[in-house]
Amino acid sequence: MSPSTTLSSDDCRKRKSHKKSRKGCGNCKLRRCDESKPRCKKCQAYGVTCFYNSAPDAGALSVEVAFRVDLSTPPNRPAAPLLRSIPAPLPCTGSIDSPDAAYQLTPVDVRLLERFQKSIILTIGTQSSRGIYQRKTLPIAFCHPFVMHTVLSLSYLHLSTSPPPAFAYHYYRAVSLLHRKLSRPVLDSERDALWIAAAFIGVASFANMPDVTRPSEAWPLRAKNASDLDWMKLSHGKKQVWKLTDPMREAGIFREVAKEVYVHLMAPRASFEDGLGDFV
Known part of the structure; x- marks a missing residue:
């Protein structure tokens, strides 16, 4: 086998290079970020707020998009039998009185x-x-x-x-x-x-x-009710x-x-x- 043939085979086996996101925005941690500014293309496509700081701007998040997807797995912790029957509080940010009452998707x-x-x-x-x-x-x-x-x-x-x-x-x-x-x-x-x-x-x-x-308990089969x-x-x-x-x-x-x-x-x-x- 000639050296040129060996070199050609090695080249074919090389992994295709791709750009790695090192300084991508916070919403692109689970996907590749093209690092476009002020908004990357992925965030524009998903319709979510794009931020490059360590934390998102709360004002921009609540006005433009009030949702973030939380895909983290909660730690398994033993719970008392009584507590298991009580539904856990739903994760949310903001209050019902805030203009856009943000909610974090689970x-x-x-x-x-x-x-x-x-x-x-x-x-x-x-x-x-x-x-x-x-x-x-x-x-x-x-x-x-x-x-x-x-x-x-x-x-x-x-x-x-x-x-x-x-x-x-x-x-x-x-x-x-x-x-x-x-x-x-x-x-x-x-x-x-x-x-x-x-x-x-x-x-x-x-x-x-x-x-x-x-079915017999539903309207109109049931007895009359004001509601x-x-x-x-x-x-x-x-x-x-x-x-x-x-x-x-x-x-x-x-x-x-x-x-x-x-x-x-x-x-x-x-x-x-x-x-x-x-x-x-």
């Missing part, structure tokens, strides 16, 4: 979001609107905490006949933050987020039956959100979905029974 949340994107979202809306929901909902949720809490609460509700405490937590946060947003002048940048949050909260209120264990049609009262509130956000406006992300809902509800031939469960 590994469980990430798996829920994956399930939401792949299957849960496809059970909402009509055949033509599901694709729009699937493409647009999560990007909005990562920019607006009240939408993220709505998505997580709906996911918990969809996957369990007896929702865990985490469902109540996310549902409460979603409703509280949405109420806070609606009590102030509506920003153009938040219109689509407010509309989709109100729509999903309506779905959750209709589907949430915590005390029902069999039977509370979900319909919430629908009146959704109409007000519709007026505030105008989802049918030219620049509306959910414009096509809103047009479909509008035609369905306003058309003279549309009946209450036809497709009631198809729309949010």
Whole structure:
């Protein structure tokens, strides 16, 4: 074998070189960072805050994106039998009174979001609107905490006949933050987020039956109760959100979905029974 042949073989076996990130931003620790400034391409693609300091700027994080993914594995610690039955507090930053009440995503949340994107979202809306929901909902949720809490609460509700405490937590946060947003002048940048949050909260209120264990205990089969049609009262509130956000406006992300809902509800031939469960 000639020296030139040996050299050629060695070259073929060499590992392909690639740029290693030594001074990447804090959000790129789990993936390669191109170190572009002021924002690296990965952070722009993920829609998260890009920071090169030792700690993120809290103000920028809460305004632009209020979520960080925590993929660390908690240490296994023995717990007393009594304490095991008490749900652990959910990790969050900020308070319900803060403008954007940030929440730190956990590994469980990430798996829920994956399930939401792949299957849960496809059970909402009509055949033509599901694709729009699937493409647009999560990007909005990562920019607006009240939408993220709505998505997580709906996911918990969809996957369990007896929702865990985490469902109540996310549902409460979603409703509280949405109420806070609606009590102030509506920003153009938040219109689509407010509309989709109100729509999903309506779905959750209709589907949430915590005390029902069999069909005979659910409305309308059970004995009359003052709370039977509370979900319909919430629908009146959704109409007000519709007026505030105008989802049918030219620049509306959910414009096509809103047009479909509008035609369905306003058309003279549309009946209450036809497709009631198809729309949010």
